[in-house]
Amino acid sequence: MLCESCGKNQATTHLKKTVNGKTTEMHLCAECAQKHGVGMWKGMGFDLGNFWGALFAEPSDRAIADTVRCEVCGKSFSDIAQSGKAGCPHCYTTFYDRLLPSIQRIHGKAQHTGKVPAGAGEKMKKDRELEELRRQLAANIADQKYEACAQLRDRIQELEKEETPHEQQ
């Protein structure tokens, strides 16, 4: 059969489209099939500006959002929501809770499972150890076990010293 769009070429593609519950069918040639596919190509990418904006632009949110700014780049949450782009890496820490829902929507998940850089791995380990030591220290103080406290304080100071040069780099 001939293409129903141009009426010239042999139809090779059977196209079914459902719009508002109404299904239309067409038999098209390769060229016309591709023409009809234009909408599909456009629909494949994310339009992040609108995407984030639609999620976060509620007036009530905006008022709260504007008072907090990223201390590195100065962006507010609504700045990020409007542009769909973060201002600096630190924005993700500053606005983590509010960015999380849309990050989850983009990727389907929100926990990194890929490569961990060696440096970050060490730092993560140290951070976790520090956290644990501080918890133990607090517990020992509460229990009035002062001998153990001195040891814990030394180890905490040691770790903190190791950490600072990186942060000031």
Place this chain on the structure above:
Amino acid sequence: MNSNKWYERSGRDGDVVISTRVRLARNLNRYPFPAEMNLEQKAQVVDSICKAAAKEGTPVSLRYIDVANLPQREALSLVERHLISPEFSRCEEGSGLLLSADEDVSLMINEEDHLRIQTMVPGLELDEAYETADQLDSFLDGQLRFAFDDRLGYLTQCPTNLGTGMRASIMLHLPALQDSGAIQQLANTVAKLGLTIRGLYGEGSKPEGAIYQLSNQVTLGISEKAAIENLKGIAAQIIRQERTAREELCRNPHFEDRVWRSLGILQTARLLTRDEFMALISNVRVGAALDMLPGVGLDLVSALINAAQPATLLAAAGEDLEPGARDALRAKIVRERLAETGKAQ
């Protein structure tokens, strides 16, 4: 020894796969993203990355190219060779490119992110491309400590790149699938699997030369290895479908005629627009992949596709030409390189 660049060679599954690319997005902690940086900050970032890349023990030696101060034809030729993005070719002061001698490793500094590490290999070579990028990334991270969060992974300007920051792409030649109108359906299917496929030359609807790029979309919650395996699996299916569709084509006498006519026009034409060239070379490429054309191999086709791109033509000529003169130059180069081929029948 083969001194040709990656884009002038063919590789594994070269009948369908033209090349493989892996790109990693990385950023430095202490700076805003490039869109928010002033010139001084940009210069500092360029300087830190260049110094880190030049440190002893670097896995790849790279030379610096000041893209902002290149003549436009040369900057655009870098885009045509897939070494930089179109946006990056328009960049102003404060951006730079580090490029390996073979042009198979390129580092864009201050594009959308502070650093984009790119590796390119002819044919289907995802593991090799990733390994090279990964090594360089680890080497640079040892000195630069890229921005990283244990929940969100590598931190990038655009949230679509969070996590691994990795975009792996395969450049595919799909003339038979395009001919059968199956690309649409394919695009719908791969979208559901977290991948995208798009035409590489010309606007979406009918890519010139039937060249498509298949890439992963999701970067958070999936490891680099899993994303690559996923891409490999889908690529294998597309390759199989394209080969089956070509077998079908071969049974059609018009197909053989079209391949030979296309070669004939390329061997004799005095004027070739890029669009006409791409349509014809696409037919010749299928012929070459099926060993129909004596003397016309896939390497030659790849080299021709590269040499015939508009800005690359002008860059080689060393001057800007009117469109007519450019089409004449394209026809001349193509004619000369194909002169002695396809003679034995």
